[in-house]
């Protein structure tokens with residue numbers, strides 16, 4: 239490996255050849271400001287179009303300032319990152335960007351976590367000397383995501399996520415010059431595009447150009463309505479990230495404080511999506527066993543591999559891109575959507591509450607769930623099984639609005655019966671977790687033996703595509719795992735080409751799984767945060783007494799009292815769904 | 829966006845074009861060029877087909893189409909009208925002529941009248957500077973056009 243010697247701000251340093259000035263500076267603690275640059279280390283995700291020019295530096299002997307993100311180090315370079323020339327240029331660049339940016343910070347959804355706003359702070363911009371025409375593009379509201387393109391600074395991070403990482407291709411820079419915007423084909427609304435609502439574009443957008451549809455007002459109204467009973471469910475990944483919104487270290491588990499906060503917000507019952515995740519495992523695991531048994535008996539139509547179906551971003555993706563494979567995913571609904579009918583048809587009925595008077599709210603790391611709960615097939619006579627889905631960020635906002643000092647809250651538990659969960663369900667929130675949970679249950683049901691070691695470490699990690707073989711008492715079960723839709727696409731294409739033989743595959747739309755979901759606190763490209771969140775979930779799993787879904791006493795009770803058996807008639811009706819071919823409906827012309 | 833339905837024959841032709849470029853993503857601009865030659869413009873359905881053949885996202889294809897001013901998504905009119913805005917024509921009042929065409933036809937540059945009869949575009953010097961300002965309708969050249977003469981020209985094709 240060749241080393242390059244150079245000087246940055248008077249500091250002598252040595253870095254590997256081909257390093258950018260930006261990264262070289264980082265090694266000696268110099269943080270050159272950036273706007274369009276973005277990376278998620280270890281996941282091979284990097285955006286450096288060199289377009290915003292905020293990161294310019296002065297290199298001795300060169301006439302022009304150079305962008306630090308795209309300029310590579312050379313031997314003997316003498317670089318200044320804050321000479322007067324650099325400071326002036328950097329500020330002018332920012333002032334120019336701001337001259338075509340609506341000064342709406344006070345009411346902007348992104349205020350407080352906007353990178354443009356903090357850049358203006360950091361560079362001490364106090365006025366915008368340039369006055370010019372401002373773009374006026376229509377606002378586009380989809381079921382999950384709002385595009386307010388006047389706030390776009392053309393950093394093109396969203397394109398990177400949507401096109402390179404997710405391979406969805408919903409967004410592209412279109413038009414030129416002043417008219418240039420990032421938009422779906424033919425500048426149609428996002429709803430008409432192949433968008434999966436994974437929300438990855440939202441999670442990387444530095445400004446308020448892409449944000450989630452906020453449902454917290456609806457929830458506040460429901461909570462204030464004495465005629466309504468309002469129950470809440472919280473997804474596994476939320477407890478590992480919510481604390482970050484209150485200044486806690488990434489990876490701080492706030493399960494107990496979160497339950498306490500929800501109770502103080504006025505929810506009548508604080509339940510857990512983890513309970514529904516255990517239920518998902520019962521149904522999905524049984525389906526795996528059913529197909530496996532048929533396959534072992536020589537049934538050619540056994541539809542293996544089985545693909546997990548608990549991620550609505552992924553469901554949208556295969557409905558658009560692989561409709562011919564839509565018989566293969568498990569028909570089990572996602573945990574969010576299993577919880578809905580159980581709350582309304584079982585719990586509500588038990589209490590004698592009409593389903594219209596029972597409001598189910600979900601707290602999700604996810605934006606795709608906002609769309610999922612609005613799907614027609616998840617409604618009964620127009621009444622949705624899950625009424626509103628809030629993101630982790632929206633919950634934090636609600637807690638702050640209610641004047642709750644989150645960090646001093648006591649740890650409280652969930653309510654029963656829909657609040658009890660096992661370790662298996664907790665790890666649903668990270669890549670590999672769903673399939674590990676399924677293995678714990680499928681193993682015992684299939685072999686009839688007790689699983690001594692419940693940790694399947696071979697299924698864990700952050701590698702983009704992972705393979706592992708699990709020993710089901712002499713029967714090798716091949717497992718595939720992909721997170722990020724681009725990786726999912728690769729895995730599916732391999733299967734279609736017959737290059738891979740799997741029995742079961744877990745797919746999560748978001749890099750890292752739900753811990754990296756589009757509704758989570760912004761990680762600003764720090765992949766360490768994702769790792770900490772994952773570690774927190776494995777820790778919570780490890781600390782649970784019950785770690786297999788089929789041993790959850792309330793799940794056992796639910797089947798005994800209400801559902802019958804997994805894959806039974808009632809389960810089929812309430813807990814399973816079907817998928818649609820949406821490939822052709824994408825660009826229907828008006 | 830006008831709704832059009834590509835005929836099977838044209839679809840096949842388009843496929844052949846893509847194939848002649850080995851369905852290479854990097855040949856997108858060339859493919860679009862050829863396609864515009866066949867159809868006269870690039871309607872949404874043509875862009876969709878090309879995206880499919882070259883395995884690109886439709887958004888990307890649309891991005892390229894809207895980036896280059898050469899590409900158009902509007903069909904040319906039966907009688908395409910071009911106004912020369914070259915230096916000679918410009919100084920002799922071509923802009924006023926253009927404004928008058930816009931007013932009379934009720935379209936902007938790059939647009940086509942709803943009945944499909946006329947489309948309006950601008951050109952750079954057609955080499956007939958002696959006749960400035962110059963207007964072309966189809967292949968026919970009109971010289972020394974004044975704003976007052978615009979109605980007359982349009983009327984010629986409106987009978």
Ligand code: SF4
Nearest residue numbers: 400433434436437439
């Ligand atoms: S939500 Fe996902 S699929 Fe939709 S535009 Fe954003 S990145 Fe693309």
Ligand code: SF4
Nearest residue numbers: 390391393394396443
């Ligand atoms: S929408 Fe956001 S992420 Fe996309 S280019 Fe604009 S500012 Fe960047």
Ligand code: SF4
Nearest residue numbers: 549551604748752755
């Ligand atoms: S991985 Fe999780 S957060 Fe991301 S779309 Fe899927 S369910 Fe939602």
